Amino acid sequence: MKNTLKIQRAIKNSTQADLAEAIGVSRQTINSMELAKYIPSTALALKIARYFGKPVEEIFELEPGD
């Protein structure tokens, strides 16, 4: 699964720590997601989408093979 977390953060001008605190996870979890090493649960993906005020599909995208 691909995601645009890093870009979304840049647009909103927020750090990994800001996002982490807003959605109640550790900063390492944000980092893992940005490196596509960790795929968040639906609940977490929705929280991220709400934080950026965008639909989930704009942030997370399926890759071929998913």
Next chain:
Amino acid sequence: MKNRFLFPHSYRRIGWLLFVPFLVFGLAVLNHDFQFDFLEISFGKSPSHGTFESIFSVNTINLSDEIATLGMILSLLFIAFSKEKIEDERVAQIRLDSLHFAVYLNYAVLAIQVIFVHGTAFLDVMVYNMFSVLLLFIIRYRVVFNLENKA
């Protein structure tokens, strides 16, 4: 995220503080037949010393090994299953993966020991096996957790 069955974060430190002395105590009991005299309890009337009955008497038992075992189990559980400072679903995932890994590896090692260790030596294998799942879990979990936290 709600995580059931976990101890508070501070229990990890308590776990380590208990683990070190209980490990030393446990190894001393296991390898050197070490016993604390005050942990000896007796029930019933023990047969007088030197008689035939006294050799097979079970009227007195020393609780050293029991205390050492329970102390090890409790301290390892505290270390293994205390919460992180920030609990989230990724930590839960690492924990689950590590548990899975530890159970597999533990049984793989046990299977090898079943094949190669025989007689009374196998009793030692079983004693170590009481703690090895938790030990393997702790090692795998800490290694993965710390590696990812460096990133």
